[in-house]
Amino acid sequence: MFVTFEGLDGSGKTTQAELLAEALRGEGHSVIATREPGGTPLGEEVRRLLLEGMEMSAWAEAALFAAARAELVERVIARALEAGHDVVSDRYVDSSLAYQGHARDLGIDEVYELNRVATRGLLPDVTFVLEVDPDTSAARVGKSPDRIEREGRDFRQRVLDGYRIVARKYPNRVLLLDGTRPAAELHEEIRGRLREHL
Numbered sequence: 001m002f003v004t005f006e007g008l009d010g011s012g013k014t015t016q017a018e019l020l021a022e023a024l025r026g027e028g029h030s031v032i033a034t035r036e037p038g039g040t041p042l043g044e045e046v047r048r049l050l051l052e053g054m055e056m057s058a059w060a061e062a063a064l065f066a067a068a069r070a071e072l073v074e075r076v077i078a079r080a081l082e083a084g085h086d087v088v089s090d091r092y093v094d095s096s097l098a099y100q101g102h103a104r105d106l107g108i109d110e111v112y113e114l115n116r117v118a119t120r121g122l123l124p125d126v127t128f129v130l131e132v133d134p135d136t137s138a139a140r141v142g143k144s145p146d147r148i149e150r151e152g153r154d155f156r157q158r159v160l161d162g163y164r165i166v167a168r169k170y171p172n173r174v175l176l177l178d179g180t181r182p183a184a185e186l187h188e189e190i191r192g193r194l195r196e197h198l
């Protein structure tokens, strides 16, 4: 099973990914947890460029995310799934569709095409989008935002709109959840949805 968490910065992705990985391990599953961008030596270098580096054109940004993702799929995710592990990823393809495709206006279908090639078409079984409004996102992220987090409120609103479009486009895979609910309650809902789904 391949599960991903998506949403704005501070929406609770890492919190829920960790709770899910822990719960699955507690049931005897072997779980590989990954995060994007990053998760491989090359990916961590690309992460640094993307989050701390210089300004860049939108397609360069999309291509760097896709490069890190290609490496992660090839070296970690596909191997783990083939070996029968579960994979829980903190962000994946849908981040690019929402941020670069919609918010940066490159086109969701165009950015999907780049990523389809880079990931050899590997999509999650289930994706949870944790919806929080742009102000909640900013409040949770706090004082030291990275290059993309420094984008303003309008940008975060466009990302949120992007995730909603993606959820409508892939209704069987992508589930929207209210990220302002208590973390423990969200975790229970996620467990329930996964049981239904599989």
Ligand SMILES: Nc1ncnc2c1ncn2[C@@H]1O[C@H](COP(=O)(O)OP(=O)(O)OP(=O)(O)O)[C@@H](O)[C@H]1O
Binding pocket: 007, 008, 009, 010, 011, 012, 013, 014, 015, 016, 140, 141, 179, 180, 181, 182, 183, 184, 186
């Ligand atoms: N359901 C929740 N309700 C209230 N606060 C939460 C909830 N989930 C997480 N938080 C808090 O919000 C902050 C951000 O959570 P978390 O790091 O899980 O988000 P994230 O989506 O991984 O953020 P980032 O994109 O910056 O990595 C943390 O301080 C966390 O404790």
Ligand SMILES: [Mg+2]
Binding pocket: 013, 014, 015, 090
């Ligand atoms: Mg996080």
